[in-house]
Amino acid sequence: MFSPSAPDLSQNSGELNASEPSFASDEGTLRKNVVRNNGQSHHASPSKRPKSTILRENSGGLSFINLYYDSADKDDDDEAQLQHESEMNSYKVDQSNSDVEQLLQEGGPMRLSARDGSNSNLDDSGSSDALNTAGLLPTPESESRSSQFLGSASLIEDAASNSVKNSHLDRYGFMKQNQYISEKQFNEWWTNYSKYCIRRKRKWKDLLLKSGLPVDNDSPTRFPSKSEKLKRYVRKGIPAEWRGNAWWYFARGDELLSKNIGVYDKLLTKINNPSFASKDTEIIERDLHRTFPDNVHFQKSKDSDEDPLTIKSLRRILKAFAIYNSKIGYCQSMNFLVGLLLLFMDEERAFWMLVIITSRYLPGVHSINLEGVNINQGVLLLCIKEYLPDFWQRIYSNKTHRDSGKINNKNEFLYKLPPVTLCTASWFMSCFIGVVPVETTLRIWDCLFYEGSHILFKMSLAILELSGNNLPKAHHMSNKNADDEDMELFQAIQTFPKQLINPNDIIDKAIFKRRLKFNALNQDEIERCKKYVISQRAKYKNFQEVMKNDTANSSKRDSVLAQDLINETFSNEGYGFKKGLNGVNWNNNIKERVRRLSRKR
Amino acid sequence: MSSRQGGKLKPLKQKKKQNQDLDPEEEAFKEKQKADAAAKKAMMSNIKSGKPLVGGGKTLRKYKIVFLGEQGVGKTSLITRFMYDTFDDNYQATIGIDFLSKTMYLDDKTIRLQLWDTAGQERFRSLIPSYIRDSHVAIVVYDVTNRKSFEYIDKWIEDVKMERGEENVILVIVGNKSDLLEERQVTTEEGERKSTVLNAKLFIETSTKAGFNVKTLFKKIAKLLPEFQDAQTTPLDNDKNDKKPGIINIAAPDESQQTSGCC
Numbered sequence: 001m002f003s004p005s006a007p008d009l010s011q012n013s014g015e016l017n018a019s020e021p022s023f024a025s026d027e028g029t030l031r032k033n034v035v036r037n038n039g040q041s042h043h044a045s046p047s048k049r050p051k052s053t054i055l056r057e058n059s060g061g062l063s064f065i066n067l068y069y070d071s072a073d074k075d076d077d078d079e080a081q082l083q084h085e086s087e088m089n090s091y092k093v094d095q096s097n098s099d100v101e102q103l104l105q106e107g108g109p110m111r112l113s114a115r116d117g118s119n120s121n122l123d124d125s126g127s128s129d130a131l132n133t134a135g136l137l138p139t140p141e142s143e144s145r146s147s148q149f150l151g152s153a154s155l156i157e158d159a160a161s162n163s164v165k166n167s168h169l170d171r172y173g174f175m176k177q178n179q180y181i182s183e184k185q186f187n188e189w190w191t192n193y194s195k196y197c198i199r200r201k202r203k204w205k206d207l208l209l210k211s212g213l214p215v216d217n218d219s220p221t222r223f224p225s226k227s228e229k230l231k232r233y234v235r236k237g238i239p240a241e242w243r244g245n246a247w248w249y250f251a252r253g254d255e256l257l258s259k260n261i262g263v264y265d266k267l268l269t270k271i272n273n274p275s276f277a278s279k280d281t282e283i284i285e286r287d288l289h290r291t292f293p294d295n296v297h298f299q300k301s302k303d304s305d306e307d308p309l310t311i312k313s314l315r316r317i318l319k320a321f322a323i324y325n326s327k328i329g330y331c332q333s334m335n336f337l338v339g340l341l342l343l344f345m346d347e348e349r350a351f352w353m354l355v356i357i358t359s360r361y362l363p364g365v366h367s368i369n370l371e372g373v374n375i376n377q378g379v380l381l382l383c384i385k386e387y388l389p390d391f392w393q394r395i396y397s398n399k400t401h402r403d404s405g406k407i408n409n410k411n412e413f414l415y416k417l418p419p420v421t422l423c424t425a426s427w428f429m430s431c432f433i434g435v436v437p438v439e440t441t442l443r444i445w446d447c448l449f450y451e452g453s454h455i456l457f458k459m460s461l462a463i464l465e466l467s468g469n470n471l472p473k474a475h476h477m478s479n480k481n482a483d484d485e486d487m488e489l490f491q492a493i494q495t496f497p498k499q500l501i502n503p504n505d506i507i508d509k510a511i512f513k514r515r516l517k518f519n520a521l522n523q524d525e526i527e528r529c530k531k532y533v534i535s536q537r538a539k540y541k542n543f544q545e546v547m548k549n550d551t552a553n554s555s556k557r558d559s560v561l562a563q564d565l566i567n568e569t570f571s572n573e574g575y576g577f578k579k580g581l582n583g584v585n586w587n588n589n590i591k592e593r594v595r596r597l598s599r600k601r
Numbered sequence: 602m603s604s605r606q607g608g609k610l611k612p613l614k615q616k617k618k619q620n621q622d623l624d625p626e627e628e629a630f631k632e633k634q635k636a637d638a639a640a641k642k643a644m645m646s647n648i649k650s651g652k653p654l655v656g657g658g659k660t661l662r663k664y665k666i667v668f669l670g671e672q673g674v675g676k677t678s679l680i681t682r683f684m685y686d687t688f689d690d691n692y693q694a695t696i697g698i699d700f701l702s703k704t705m706y707l708d709d710k711t712i713r714l715q716l717w718d719t720a721g722q723e724r725f726r727s728l729i730p731s732y733i734r735d736s737h738v739a740i741v742v743y744d745v746t747n748r749k750s751f752e753y754i755d756k757w758i759e760d761v762k763m764e765r766g767e768e769n770v771i772l773v774i775v776g777n778k779s780d781l782l783e784e785r786q787v788t789t790e791e792g793e794r795k796s797t798v799l800n801a802k803l804f805i806e807t808s809t810k811a812g813f814n815v816k817t818l819f820k821k822i823a824k825l826l827p828e829f830q831d832a833q834t835t836p837l838d839n840d841k842n843d844k845k846p847g848i849i850n851i852a853a854p855d856e857s858q859q860t861s862g863c864c
Contacts, residue, residue: 282749283722286673293691332672332722333696368724422728426697434693484663487715490700 164190171240172343173296174438180498181437189501193439196504201239218242223249226450234450235507237443244344250449251356253349264348267320280322280330288315291335297343313347314338321354328358331366333429340433340441357431361453365428371537376428376456377421378414378533379526383457384464386577387518391468394489395420411574414533415540419486423494427460436463436497436506443503454526461518462506467496525578532575661704662828663713667732669757670742671750672721675777678809679742680716683819688810695720698732707823714819726760733764738771738822743792745776745806746784751791758799771825772801775818780808 164171165187176186208215211224223246224230238246248254270276288311292298297310307315317338322329337357341350358365364372385392395418426434431448432441447455500506668676677692677699684703699718704711717732719725733739739761743750754774761770776792779785789806796804802825807814823829 283672287694289691290673290694293689293693331724332694332720335694336696370724370727373728417731419731422698422732423700425728430696434696487663487700487702491702494700 164194169296170438172438174292175294178294178498180495181501185501193502197237197240200233200237204233204239204242207233219245221245221249231450234446237503238446240442243442243446244349247341247353247445247449248345248349251353251360253352253356256356257349257352260352263324264320264351267324268316270323271316271319278319278322278329281319283332284315284318284322284330284335287332287335288318291339295339295343298339310339310342313342313350317342317347317351317354320351324355325358327368328366329368331370331429333426333433334358334366336430336433340438340445361448361456362428362431373425373429374415374417375530375533375537377417377425378537379529380424380457380460381413381417381421382529382533382575382577383461383518383521387461387521388465388468391464394485411536414536420490420493423490424460427463428456431456432459432497437499437501440500440503440506443507447507452523454521454523457526458518458521459506461521463497463500464493466500466506467493520578529575529577661711661713663702663715664738664826664828665715665717665736666738666740666822667717667719667729667736668740668742669719669729669733669761670721670740670775671744671747671753674721674742674744674747674750675809676721676742677718679740679775679777679807679815679818680718682809682812682815684716686812688812690810697725697728705819705823707820708829710828712823712826712828714823730760730764733761733770736765736770737826738773739765740773740775740822741801742775742777743787744778745787745792746778746781748786751776751787751795754795755799758801767800771803771822772799773803773805773818773822774799774801776804776806777809779806779813780811 168176168183170176170186170190177183205215207224207229208220213220213222213224218241220242234246234250271278288307289298291311291314298308298314300306300308314335318330318335321334328334334354338350338354341353345353362372362376365376366372381396384395396413432444435441436444444455444459447459668680670676672694677695678688680701681692682688684701695718697720700715701718702713702715704713717736719729719732739758741754741757741761743754745751758772761772774792774796776787776789792806793804803818803821805814805818805821807818809815
């Protein structure tokens, strides 16, 4: 059993527990959080530490450039900005100081290194020198990595957001510029969005205070119980520094972890065993350096050949998961899921979040036969057919006409997925990582963990609808062109979302507009839809198998008959969506108006 | 195993991080966007004017090329080198399928290549068949520094032949990362031999890092397309070419190109 050495932690955990009595029963967990704090932990004595850093310790996660400021302002008006700008100015001094201070304190990721294996029992009563000589303290590396932050933090000049503005990196360490978005475009967006973030965070603080929940360390670990209001807040974005904790809370991570205390450690001892071998190991190794190569936390430092700590954590989690759930093992895209999680939480939590994602939010999607992907695509197609009929025409019906004029059965698309689904498949596998810009991905994840997996379908519909406006006009020409149209469509659907830099474009305008019909799409509906797709696909599969066995002694006529039979069987069972009630929308409309009126007053 | 996976080589990206590079980068980006927009516009005007994109005459003919092969052998890298003539030590792993298209001018002819980049992990194989089904060319890539990836090409080729039938597809085998001389595990001869056995139309070794043979690869592929089969007039290009459409013999890699080529 792996025992993190207590002496070093006692200071931290004591402090954390004091601020969070509700976690007393989970003391072990909390301690570990500190231990595994993803390489960015601060081992200076607590008294020296600025308040804001404590939170990051608890929330694990790498430190972002914190653009927020503390404000006792209880004003709930979205438009009261002027005042904030001045507050921001006073804030920037504080924050830049504490950021710098915090950065200076980095360089003590020894606990994390200890996880590397043989040294798991290292006692921290030994000085850091001892660790250094043991080669456990990759000081040069961590220094050079933190310098990325130092550089940006020291650039804070006139507004908090400038720290990001003057860097080539965003606040999570990703390159701002990519193939689809220029740095200039990013900065233009960021100027406004950073203000939005500040505004939202103030509101979150107020909400927590009103609910009687502590925020003092800028690291709340408990959040209000679910409500329409909280849902709205989540949809508008969880503050970046709180994300790790909030995701963990909403996905009920503690529930799972408390049932599995020590399990991750056991898995680690297994994979650290030199005789350990798994068929997934090589595949995992091949992907480690192909996970966010444009993010500073995943890059090797110039003067060290050693893997950065984030990569080490990533390796351990993926290997541990492969033996924890051998039905899934390792599947490409999980590297991105874990990679993103590691930016917001510590190693152990990231591991359990992966367990939660692959079992609760995306069941079967990463399994060996990827059947979950196909099922999700089937569900998405049904949703498109129902909610985006124009788009549906373009991806499907022109195909049906093309296929030698034969009328296909209603549900053929559920097992012969149209080409466009290979593009949308990755949307589900990686939960939109790399599909939309990172900030947009994170906003989607906020909703995902709060509301459930149906959010992925809603988002897909929203993206498809938005991209529909950007699609080349349908040209109803000869059959020859149908294939070209498919290609254009594919390219548009692949490219368009990558330019969706402003999350609010998709989230406010597309998803939460009351008039949109797919607002009626809820988790129950998706689950029902999923069951239907599963049964249809299973039927088809059985049928195919029967036919295969028969082919040896069957004539052509038989197979034609069989085809007819398939068509008949399946076409009789179309899927019916529950229709929303108009009255409800109307009421909501009134509610919204009243809200707006009262706001004006 | 390739050091590119282990990343012993300094990533080129380091350069980008320096502040002073901002302007040229921005410019390059804009230029690329412009070019893309222009290409799109040209395509759209074709569509608007009602010109059929596929079919006879002088119109733009499209060819679908699918890239297959194990994870990390350099499929994305090969495409990126061809499309933008750039190289990066670490590309993001491809999830699912990526689609890119590029217009290619050769011998006064213009063709449009549609490139389908696929995920390499075995379990993704079940998602890919429909893409193989109507492709004109299948490029199966392996990593010369990884024997396993070489052994796996049989499986990929089996998939292609099953989906497409041997007659209907141009099979190409590419051994990538030829610049990593010391880590090589598969010799050029072995590659050639396998290509003959598997009945591939073309075998070539490339280095996407050094930019070696990538253009040649696509030129040679183009030459194998029906568009160019009718009238084989001009030679491929200056380097040692072998006009017969069978296996193209690539002699020992060009040393000078390799040492100079690191970008």
